[in-house]
Amino acid sequence: MKKVKTTIIGCGRVAEHYKKIIKKYKIKNLLIVGVCDLDKKKALNFSKFFKCKYYKDFKKMQLLEKPKLTLVLSPSGYHYMHSKHALENNINVLTEKPMTMLPENINKLNKIAKKNKLMYGVVFQNRENLAIQALKKALKQKRFGKIVNISVNIFWCRYQDYYNDGWHGTWKNDGGVLNQQAIHHVDVLNWLFGPIHSVFAKSTKRLNKLQAEDTIIVAFENIDGVLGTIQATTAARPTDYEASIKVFGEKGYVQIGGIALNKILVWNFLSKKKNDTQIKKKYSETVDSGYGNSHSIVLNKTLKRLISNNFNALVSADQAENTSRLIHSIYNSCENKKLVLLNKRLLSKKLGLNN
Incomplete structure (x- = not known):
């Protein structure tokens, strides 16, 4: 079974929900190869759960782990920085909402994604x-x-x-x-x-x-x-x-x-x-x-598309910008x-x- 090498940036409140659903729904096509958080205790907890390395420096993690996908689960104000680095380094991005804090930054990142033929998606699971x-x-x-x-x-x-x-x-x-x-x-x-x-x-x-x-x-x-x-x-x-x-x-x-x-x-x-x-x-x-049950659906559909080299996100950057x-x-x-x-x-x- 093909698995998508994935890194996680941010090990806080929403990441805890991801951890829960990944375990509950057994997301089979997902392989977490690295997790990152400035809080070492949080990152270590996630690394033990996923049996992978933990990092405080997201750039170092991306360089060493070379993932196909990054889940951006960091505080909202950091989504632009974390997504931009991933897309500029040929890594597909699935980010929690909001995609970025400013709509024009969504547009900027969407252009990078299209240029590099990458997926740039946001989680609107409802x-x-x-x-x-x-x-x-x-x-x-x-x-x-x-x-x-x-x-x-x-x-x-x-x-x-x-x-x-x-x-x-x-x-x-x-x-x-x-x-x-x-x-x-x-x-x-x-x-x-x-x-x-x-x-x-x-x-x-x-x-x-x-x-x-x-x-x-x-x-x-x-x-x-x-x-x-x-x-x-x-x-x-x-x-x-x-x-x-x-x-x-x-x-x-x-x-x-x-x-x-x-x-x-x-x-x-x-x-x-x-x-x-x-x-x-x-x-x-x-x-x-309030998170609901649909994060697992978003993850499974996203992974299936990446495995088949379909880089169209479930919710496009254009829709997220609107x-x-x-x-x-x-x-x-x-x-x-x-x-x-x-x-x-x-x-x-x-x-x-x-x-």
């Missing part, structure tokens, strides 16, 4: 969720008719210790709930119902001390005139409650919920299909956390307290910058 796939199919079949309204809600809990690690919640390396947690749900919204035409947003800090926001509300309109809202917070207490998307149309209503867009709660259309009664059961999943521009437009609206048109390609005055 696209692979069973419930989201069912919604996508219903949209393709035009079962909603004219869509009236869309709402996206993320009510999660992050206590202060989450923001005390030196990078979470900072403008330079992270952003707030919008760019850290809700970016997954904004991506699903943009993917299924975009392009978005305009946004108007308001953000605040209710319970947590951080540079960015822990709570945000967004009103948006897509290019077809559909109005909708995004509500997101990490100030829910004492646990994660909901990650949902609700779609109202002239011919039906669907509500996807759970804590990771993992359950179909309502599936009700005027025109019935014979399998509608089984939809909730067939396309709902049990999950352990989501990044939507995030920046929302922040720009918060900063300037006004409606923002997406075609203006406005950037946040803070996100990704050293404020």
